[in-house]
Amino acid sequence: MYRYDEFDHEVVQSRVKQFTAQVERRLDGRLTEAQFRPLRLMNGLYLQLHAYMLRVAVPYGTLSSKQMRQLAMIADKYDRGYGHITTRQNVQFNWPELTDVPDILQDLADVEMHGFQTSGNCIRNVTSDPYAGATAEEIEDPRPTAELLRQWSTLHPEFAFLPRKFKIAVVASKTDRAVIRAHDIGIEIVKNEAGEVGYHIIVGGGLGRTPIIGQTLRAFLPREELLPYLEATLRVYNRYGRRDNKYKARIKILVTETGIEEFTKQVEDEYATLEPLDIAVSPEEVARITAYFADPEFEKLPAHNDSYKAKLLDDKDFALWAENNLAEHKQDGYAIVNISLKPLDLAPGDITAEQMRAVADLADEYSFSEIRTTHQQNIVLPHVKKSDLYALYEELKKVKLAADNIGLISDIICCPGMDFCALATARSIPVSQAIAQRFSDPARQRAIGEMQIKISGCINACGHHHVGHIGILGLEKAGVEFYQVKLGGDASENAAVGKVTGPGFSQEELVDGIERLVDYYLEVREDEERFIDSFNRLGMAPFKEALYAA
Amino acid sequence: MSTLKHKGKGPQSLTANELREGMNVWLTEDFNWSRKYSDALQTEDESVIEKMQVKGEADENENLVVGVYFIDVEPDTGLPVRYREKFRVKGPSYDTADELGLQKVK
């Protein structure tokens, strides 16, 4: 894992001091709210529907056990004993008090964490593949690139006041676990025909009120050109992005209005004016950063483990958990473990302080102290020996973290919605719970197979509803919540924006409609088809009919 | 966001957030702030509304509250008219802390 260097330490510590003084000046009235608001937002502190909310950055979703323990301490001491994992792999606390925030930021800084660039019109926390460094699918670990981008974008003076926020995601596998095509810039680490590693740069994707799938800006960018090329791209955006209209200010609108060819030309022209070597970092610096992400000391193990196999036969529940929650590891004898934060009775993505501490302890014991957060609002222990899986599973059960529904219909992405968010138009948590309850039968969930339901409480689409196989958007009219449904979205490497089916539903009608939709799919699916495959084969009409059949 | 100038219809209440703790509050009959909506002053009397506005501005200047604004109130139910405001009154319909009996460990 990356460890802060002197510069990082200084930046974070001086920010704590600065914000502590700003809070002091706010409390004694030397700063007005109008002056203070942008300052608190720069540190991730929002005023939400009921209280303040603090968003903590988790760079590319990587946490150490020590950091997780500190988050647990913060949850207990300053909040109400839990935190929430967001779709940008960050952690949110729903109930902090302004007077405590300087102490919270100091506690975060003590473990090399902070809240800056989790809000505002700057380059936000860079996200990545939660399986980074563990999956055999990847060309290389994407985190050194993500870390390089973190360092480059942190307090970058030229990009602190962009027309609008700017989100970057990096993956290094064909399988996209970071929704790169729905980002302002998506980066896929690729190899060219000569076998050189470089970057496929995708630009202009995004969700929100105008969902757009990103387009290729450069199919292959040599490795050393990454920062200068992104600098050129951001400059073009900074210059031409629309500051006159908040709803048209994202780069996706600029790219769409300009056309990808013309936009590419503008970037290339700008790039030609730069001195790349002034911006690019030296190979030595890249090597220094990369060294932090070296593999942990894996044991040499056989691919198969007899005790693990025996347990699979012995304990049916364990076998079901293993079937859904494990992924292939690059190292023989190891597995990637997904910990579901989608139990039937709690809000998607919420984790209690006690559970955080348990995850930290289990990471120490079984996963080289490494933890990941996922955009699906779950947690990953990236490197667990197969021989330890059963013991880990038993421990997870004790803290109610052994839900075996990863990738299934109850593994729902869901934003906080009207229960917490000041921008919401309707609730989303109760909807996700009602759907999860309706499909609570584990055998039925398995029969349905891979299904991605995503729910947002307003048009801002933090719950990624545009790219859900079934996407749900909460709206309100005359004091009544209703839910619009989209079908056919895809958050994977085959990214697609779903289509609206028609008029919205009440929550109750919605759950019935989804059940009819799912039953219809089970009736018509061929072979191993997933819901999305059947939908793509048959098209909207029959699914829509099933949805509205009541 | 804060539209302190009252432009609403029917009975009005004045709401804000505490600066320090951040919690939602409503102006009470005795011109204090309460976290309970049931304590909120509701009035159609323009002269009272004017005084509420003065109080809101003063307490914002005194750094007691932030984001002061008037809300419309339903005459029959006494509840806020807007759906969002109804929600601010009730608090989250779901909160993991309430669900599990968690609280701040001081």
Ligand code: SF4
């Ligand atoms: S989608 Fe809307 S309701 Fe949900 S978190 Fe984002 S802004 Fe809030």
